Structures are given as C-alpha cells and as structure tokens.
Amino acid sequence: MCTSRCTSRCTSGAKGSRRWQKIPQRDDEDSPHAFTVSYVQRARRAAWRLRDVTFLCADAALCGRWVRTLTEQLSALAQRPRRLLVYINPLSGKRHGERIYRHKVAPLFSRANISTSVIVTQHANHARDHLRTEAELQNYDGVVCVGGDGMFSEVMHGLVLRTQRDQGRDHHHPDQDLAQTGLRIGIIPAGSTDCICFATVGANDPVTSSLHIIVGDCQPMDVCSVHHGDAFLRYSVSLLGYGFYGDVLSDSERRRWMGPARYDVSGVKKFLSHRYYEGTVSYLPASDVLGTPRDRAPCRTGCVVCQYNRPLEEEKEGKLKMEESHEGLAWRSVRGKFLAINAVSMSCACPRSPQGLSPAAHLADGTTDLILVRNSSRLAFLRHLLRHTSKDDQFDLGFVEVHRVRRFRFTPRFCQSDSELDLQELLQEKEQKEKEVAGSQARRILGQLCREHPACCRTPPCASCWNCDGEILPHADIQVRYTTLLLLFLPLLLLLAPLLLLLLAHST
Numbered sequence: 058m059c060t061s062r063c064t065s066r067c068t069s070g071a072k073g074s075r076r077w078q079k080i081p082q083r084d085d086e087d088s089p090h091a092f093t094v095s096y097v098q099r100a101r102r103a104a105w106r107l108r109d110v111t112f113l114c115a116d117a118a119l120c121g122r123w124v125r126t127l128t129e130q131l132s133a134l135a136q137r138p139r140r141l142l143v144y145i146n147p148l149s150g151k152r153h154g155e156r157i158y159r160h161k162v163a164p165l166f167s168r169a170n171i172s173t174s175v176i177v178t179q180h181a182n183h184a185r186d187h188l189r190t191e192a193e194l195q196n197y198d199g200v201v202c203v204g205g206d207g208m209f210s211e212v213m214h215g216l217v218l219r220t221q222r223d224q225g226r227d228h229h230h231p232d233q234d235l236a237q238t239g240l241r242i243g244i245i246p247a248g249s250t251d252c253i254c255f256a257t258v259g260a261n262d263p264v265t266s267s268l269h270i271i272v273g274d275c276q277p278m279d280v281c282s283v284h285h286g287d288a289f290l291r292y293s294v295s296l297l298g299y300g301f302y303g304d305v306l307s308d309s310e311r312r313r314w315m316g317p318a319r320y321d322v323s324g325v326k327k328f329l330s331h332r333y334y335e336g337t338v339s340y341l342p343a344s345d346v347l348g349t350p351r352d353r354a355p356c357r358t359g360c361v362v363c364q365y366n367r368p369l370e371e372e373k374e375g376k377l378k379m380e381e382s383h384e385g386l387a388w389r390s391v392r393g394k395f396l397a398i399n400a401v402s403m404s405c406a407c408p409r410s411p412q413g414l415s416p417a418a419h420l421a422d423g424t425t426d427l428i429l430v431r432n433s434s435r436l437a438f439l440r441h442l443l444r445h446t447s448k449d450d451q452f453d454l455g456f457v458e459v460h461r462v463r464r465f466r467f468t469p470r471f472c473q474s475d476s477e478l479d480l481q482e483l484l485q486e487k488e489q490k491e492k493e494v495a496g497s498q499a500r501r502i503l504g505q506l507c508r509e510h511p512a513c514c515r516t517p518p519c520a521s522c523w524n525c526d527g528e529i530l531p532h533a534d535i536q537v538r539y540t541t542l543l544l545l546f547l548p549l550l551l552l553l554a555p556l557l558l559l560l561l562a563h564s565t
C-alpha cells in the first residue's frame with residue numbers, strides 16, 4: 058500500500074514516465090506515517106555514498122510492520138558486524154584521524170546499529186600489543202584501524218600473532234603454516250600513503266570504507282612472513298622493498314613532521330643519490346598458476362585467478378610437500394647490482410601510483426610479484442619510476458624483470474661468503490677493489506666484519522634496508538614466504554553493477 062501511493066505520486070510527477078522520483082522531505086504533519094531506508098549507492102569511481110529513501114504509509118500499524126520486518130531481515134544478515142573494536146592513530150598522515158572518525162565514520166556506524174569500543178593509541182605498537190595480549194576478541198565481529206599502512210600493519214600483527222599463539226603455532230618457524238584469523242579488519246584511511254586501502258577498495262575515502270564495513274564485505278588477502286634465519290621479523294601484505302623504497306622510507310622517517318610530503322622530498326633525494334646494492338635474490342617461481350605479472354586485467358573481488366591459484370586448505374599440505382621435494386630444482390637465483398628489489402603481494406596502487414607497482418598482482422593468490430630493477434642510468438631509472446605514475450608498462454624496460462613467486466630470499470653481497478661467489482667474479486672484483494679509494498676499502502672491511510660477526514648485518518652502511526609495508530626491517534638478509542590468509546572488510550567492487558543495499562530502516 059505504501060509503495061503504491063508512492064508510485065502513483067512518482068508517476069504523475071514524471072508525466073507518466075513511471076520512473077521513481079525522490080519525494081521532497083515533508084514535515085510530520087504532512088506525512089505522519091513514514092519510514093526511511095538508507096542504502097548504499099555507487100558514486101564516482103570506486104566511491105560509495107549513503108542515500109535515503111522515505112516511504113509514506115497509510116497508518117502507523119503498517120509503518121511499524123515495515124520497519125520491524127526490514128529490521129529483522131537486516132539483523133539476519135550474518136556477515137554484517139554488530140560490534141567493532143576501533144583503533145585510531147592520532148598522528149597518522151595529517152593528524153586528522155580522530156576527526157575523520159568522529160565526523161565521518163562514527164555517525165554511520167551508529168546509524169547501522171553497530172556498537173564500538175574506540176581506543177586512541179598512545180604510542181607506537183599500542184594497538185598491536187593490546188590485540189596480542191589483552192583485547193577480548195570474543196566480544197567483537199571485527200577490528201577497524203584508522204590510520205595509514207603502518208597502523209594497518211600493527212593491527213594485522215596483533216591479530217595474526219594472537220591467533221598463532223592461541224592455535225599453538227610457532228611463528229618463528231619459517232615453514233610453519235599460518236592459522237586463519239577469525240576476525241576481519243577494516244581500514245579507515247587517514248595515513249600518508251594508504252596503499253592497502255586504495256589497492257583493495259579503489260579509493261581512499263573514509264565514507265566508502267565505512268560502508269564496506271557496515272555491509273560486511275569480505276576479501277581474503279595474501280600475507281607474507283619475513284624471517285631472518287630462524288627468527289621471525291614481520292608480516293607484510295603490500296610492499297617489501299629494498300634499495301630505492303627502503304632508502305626513501307628510512308630517509309622519510311627523519312622528516313615525519315612534514316606529514317605525507319616527507320615521501321616526496323625523500324623520493325627526490327634518493328632518486329638523485331642513485332645508489333645500487335649488490336646481492337643475490339633466489340626465488341621459487343609460482344609454476345602451475347593462471348596469469349602473469351604482465352597481464353592487463355587487474356585483480357577484483359571474486360577474481361578467478363585468485364580462486365584457481367590459491368591452494369585449498371585440504372590441498373595445502375600435499376602442495377607444500379610437492380614444492381619441498383622439487384624445491385632444490387625449482388629455485389632460481391639472480392645475482393647482481395640492484396637499484397630496487399620490490400616484492401608486491403597486491404598491486405600497491407595508491408594516489409601517487411594509481412595503477413600500482415605491479416598492476417596485475419593478485420590480492421589473494423598466495424603469490425607475490427618480484428620486481429628486480431638492475432643498476433642502470435639515472436635517466437633510465439627515472440623512466441621506470443615515472444611509469445609507476447602512468448599507465449605505461451613499467452616492466453617493458455631492459456633492466457627490469459618481474460617474476461611471480463611463492464617464496465624468495467635475499468642475501469646482500471656483504472653477507473655472502475667468498476665460496477658463494479665464482480672465482481672469475483672474485484678476481485674481477487679484486488682488481489677493481491685495488492683501484493678503489495678508501496671508502497670502498499672500508500666497505501670491504503665491513504663486509505668481512507659482517508661475515509665474522511653476523512650481528513653487524515643489522516644495517517651496515519653498505520646495505521639498504523627493507524621497507525615492509527612502511528616499517529623498516531632490522532636485517533637485509535631475509536627469507537619470505539606467502540600464504541593467503543587475512544580477511545578484510547574491503548573488497549574491490551569496481552566490476553559490480555550499481556548497488557542498492559539496505560543499510561537500515563527507521564521510522565520518521
């Protein structure tokens with residue numbers, strides 16, 4: 058009844074076109090019995106917006122029945138979160154995290170009847186340690202972080218480490234499978250790069266992210282474990298970058314006061330310094346997979362490549378055994394001088410690089426795209442970097458190679474023993490070294506020191522450092538393994554038809 062009254066109004070308003078039209082807001086006297094339904098509508102690009110539609114009813118009883126029925130239907134949607142644990146980093150990005158949450162996010166959560174516990178962090182690793190040790194996770198349906206990639210990384214570490222401990226898994230063991238976390242993570246972008254949010258949602262917009270969380274979207278995601286020998290270092294979900302991106306990050310940490318602009322200043326500085334680093338990258342290619350890093354199609358929600366490539370839980374053990382038995386044969390090594398070594402488990406798209414460092418990398422296929430940028434001229438490297446910011450193929454350059462891999466390891470030159478290098482190379486090196494000035498002799502002595510005292514492998518000056526989702530790793534010599542694990546509230550929905558998802562109904 059309500060709908061027919063509404064339709065007849067709309068029809069007459071549209072001169073018989075029978076198209077739905079928005080009814081102007083009326084005051085209570087005019088429409089005493091009405092209810093409003095809020096829904097999600099796709100706006101420009103990947104952005105989502107909240108819209109309202111008001112329905113008029115003939116009487117209060119009918120209005121009440123509609124509201125009750127809609128509310129019941131909405132509560133029956135099990136994927137929607139009811140209780141969220143929210144961490145806000147007040148210092149992320151331009152330090153607007155708290156304001157963004159209070160003004161843009163909290164009102165949406167409260168309209169969707171989601172209850173929240175909000176913690177504004179007091180220091181670095183506050184969120185990680187709280188999640189890892191104290192948080193009563195059984196009281197929540199998900200965790201939300203307000204901040205940048207570093208904040209996401211904290212929350213992810215807290216959840217993943219807590220899960221491994223609860224399941225009795227030793228996270229220090231490099232071959233230990235990761236146990237699946239029970240809670241999804243939502244990201245409200247308020248940081249400097251916000252690559253994880255942009256690469257999964259397609260936009261850095263707090264309202265869009267909040268709506269994805271409210272409707273209970275779900276997206277699995279690859280997590281890689283980074284080890285140094287038998288010691289666990291960190292997990293990563295986006296970029297593991299040595300050389301250029303490691304140097305930019307370590308330089309930018311000294312300029313935090315500049316906010317997000319610190320990356321531009323450090324980026325230019327490190328581009329001009331044009332440093333290369335020697336070492337060996339060994340990798341286990343992801344054979345038997347669909348797709349390559351040179352594909353044109355990006356990863357999307359429901360991606361068939363991810364579904365095909367990701368080993369099913371029951372296949373995992375067999376696959377791992379097979380991999381291990383072929384491991385010796387399948388591993389490949391590349392030795393050389395690198396301007397950058399980038400391992401990206403997702404595209405790493407962000408506003409600075411809208412296609413990302415590897416536009417066709419997959420979110421949840423259990424692989425990473427390993428990009429090796431060999432030493433080349435400044436101009437050539439600039440061409441490569443500029444291609445990060447455009448649609449041109451950044452791999453179509455002689456000094457750049459890309460491999461889709463399941464594992465890799467890196468050993469910097471100064472950590473390699475002489476027996477690991479061939480004689481020819483050593484002789485050439487000796488000759489060259491003899492001609493070199495005091496600076497490089499110091500490096501050689503340092504290299505020797507590194508071999509004799511492994512503790513000094515912690516960032517000697519001849520090394521770069523790894524940028525691990527925006528955090529600096531304390532070792533250059535690492536082993537990396539990928540698993541598809543984490544669940545996000547944030548899927549890419551760019552391919553879906555326009556949405557009309559009911560959020561909530563309330564009487565007016």
Ligand SMILES: CCCCCCCCCCCCC/C=C/[C@@H](O)[C@H](COP(=O)(O)O)NC(=O)CCCCC
Nearest residue numbers: 205206207248249250251252320324410445526527
């Ligand atoms: C000289 C011109 C250089 C132009 C290069 C532009 C390419 C930018 C690609 C950026 C890829 C970003 C990958 C994501 C990294 C983030 O995890 C990390 C931390 O983010 P946050 O916690 O939000 O601060 N951000 C960076 O490492 C910044 C890299 C910027 C490099 C210019």
Ligand SMILES: Nc1ncnc2c1ncn2[C@@H]1O[C@H](COP(=O)(O)OP(=O)(O)O)[C@@H](O)[C@H]1O
Nearest residue numbers: 149150178179180181204205206207208248249
């Ligand atoms: N209250 C806090 N004070 C200082 N550092 C914090 C606080 N909360 C989180 N951090 C740390 O700040 C770093 C940067 O956070 P992030 O949210 O990524 O901001 P940005 O994108 O600006 O780098 C992270 O390493 C995180 O551990």
Ligand SMILES: [Ca+2]
Nearest residue numbers: 279402419424
């Ligand atoms: Ca991947």
